[in-house]
Amino acid sequence: MKIQELYSLFLKSASVSIDSRTTQPGAIFFPLKGENSNGNEYIEKALESGARFAITDEKEREDRKRNIYYVEDSLTALQDLARYHRIKMDIPIISLTGSNGKTTTKELISAVLSKKYRLTATKGNLNNHIGVPLTLLTIKDKHELAIVEMGANHQKEIEFLCSIALPDFGYITNFGKAHLEGFGGVEGVIKGKSEMYRYLAANSKTAFVNCNDPKQMELTADLERITFGSCDEADFRFEFIENQHGKCPEIKYGKLSFQSSLIGAYNAPNVAAAIAFGLYFKVPQQKITEAVSEYDSGDNRSEIIQKDNLKIVLDAYNANPSSMEAALLNFERMEGSKTAVLGDMFELGETSQSEHQKIADLAAMLRIDQIFLIGEHFSQIKNSNSKITLFSDREIAKSYFEKNKISTQLLLLKGSRGMALEKLLPIF
Known part of the structure; x- marks a missing residue:
């Protein structure tokens, strides 16, 4: 046909x-x-x-x-149809990828730009060789913009997705220790994710770049780019005001102030990216402020849940060594007695045991009172620290928590999606 x-x-x-x-x-x-x-x-x-x-x-x-x-x-036909439709629609397409924060950033950008434009965007994390075509096929005549999230765990995947979506703008959130097994290490992650930059360069398109990320600035030196961050030379120069409660820093741009309800300093670049896109696309500044303050992640991502006197930091949507470290460091800064419940990190390949050991060692060093590590990989670490308790799976941990009430003011729940640590919530 x-x-x-x-x-x-x-x-x-x-x-x-x-x-x-x-x-x-x-x-x-x-x-x-x-x-x-x-x-x-x-x-x-x-x-x-x-x-x-x-x-x-x-x-x-x-x-x-x-x-x-x-x-x-059938799959090839779906992909070819999506590309053909994208060409026919001919609207600006923003694509984004990265090791951490893709979905949150995509939703933030969507929230900001939808204040001015009629747009369609990736639903949830439908960001692979099937999800990207399905997203493109939601573009209607009424739409003025589309935002397409791209995920990958092997080389050449981002290149392939770009060949379907043909993006006009691209943004990479970061390079981290995610999908190490498929990419072949951190350098493989950088090579694979930056396929987006190579597409943008080859087609004279524009990259949005966090100027506080030296590697990304290096990789985009010859690209047409829009920069943002706290650097003096940034196209959109922001000031980040830290707080003592573990929340995302306040972001200032000139006389404007933006405050997100998200937790963690690690979310500041995600919010800053959305603001930068809003400013570039000339969304009224008050509307950007509204979008940032109104955004609620949900889906077990960077949520704070208050249960009586217990504050739960729920970040169980996914995890890798980079995001786990960021979550722990942010959690340590919060005021009150602290308990961390961490689940296995998947797709780390040969580095899995060493990466789980590093996270356990880091957690033990921080000002966290109790640490519970759950999963096949965490249960095999070497441990002599009395703060740490190991469980081989979630059900065993659940049984323990049902019999032993945890006394703490702050609780962090973080693990890979397959660990589904949010299922422990009713116990606490």
Whole structure:
């Protein structure tokens, strides 16, 4: 099937679906294949749910009388369709990636820019080779901007996603110790994430750069770029006012002041990036202030939950060594007795045990009264510190906490998504 014919079907569809369980009436259904599933087997269910068209990459299933159309590969067709639609829509697209803070930053930028522009943005963290096309296919005639989050755990992924989204602006939050297994170490992370910069350079597009990050300034020296941060030479020069309560620093720009409800100094660059995008795109300054102050992350990211006399810092959306260290250092600065409950960090490959050991050693050194480490990797560290208690999994930890009430004023919960530490919340 030619892309023009597929695009014609898309334009007649109300939405795009890849899951027969959530297919809406009028949708075009793309059956994707997984390790243990074949979406082609659910075409009938999608049609029963009201799908107007279905794509298949199994020739024997084609039945144009029933609006089932054959393509060589459903995933490739979805990606090609997204790129074709992006070109047709021709609106500015902002893409962002990074080791930490991608989703928070994307949502902050979206909150700020939506004060002036009609836009669409990545939902949640649908940021891979499937999520990016689905995001692009939500662009409608009414939209003036699109914000596309890009995730990766291997080389060439960001390059591929850029070839689909064709971004006009790019931002990398940071380079950290995330997905070390797939990238092959920190240098691999830098190489993989900076594929976005290489795309921007090759296509004369613009990078937004945190000037307080020397590596990023070095990598973008020859790019067209907009800089922000506390550096004197920044295009948008900010002043960061620290506080003593673990909250995100206040950010000043001239006579303007911005205060986010997010926790942690580590969130300051995320907020600053959103402000910089707002200023660049000429969002009224009062509207930027409103967007920053109103933003609530939710989704177990950088939340403070008050339970009677206990303040819980819930940051269980994800974790890697870089974000774990930042969370611990910020937690130490908060006033009151402190208990940290930390879960395993995933996708660290051969460095996993050493990275878990480093985090345990760091936590032991900080002014944190009790430390509970949960998971297969944390339970194997070498430990002689009486502050630290080890559990091999969350259920064992849960049983312990149910029998032993933790006496503390402040509680940090942080771990990788697969650890789902938020499930411990009802116990405390």
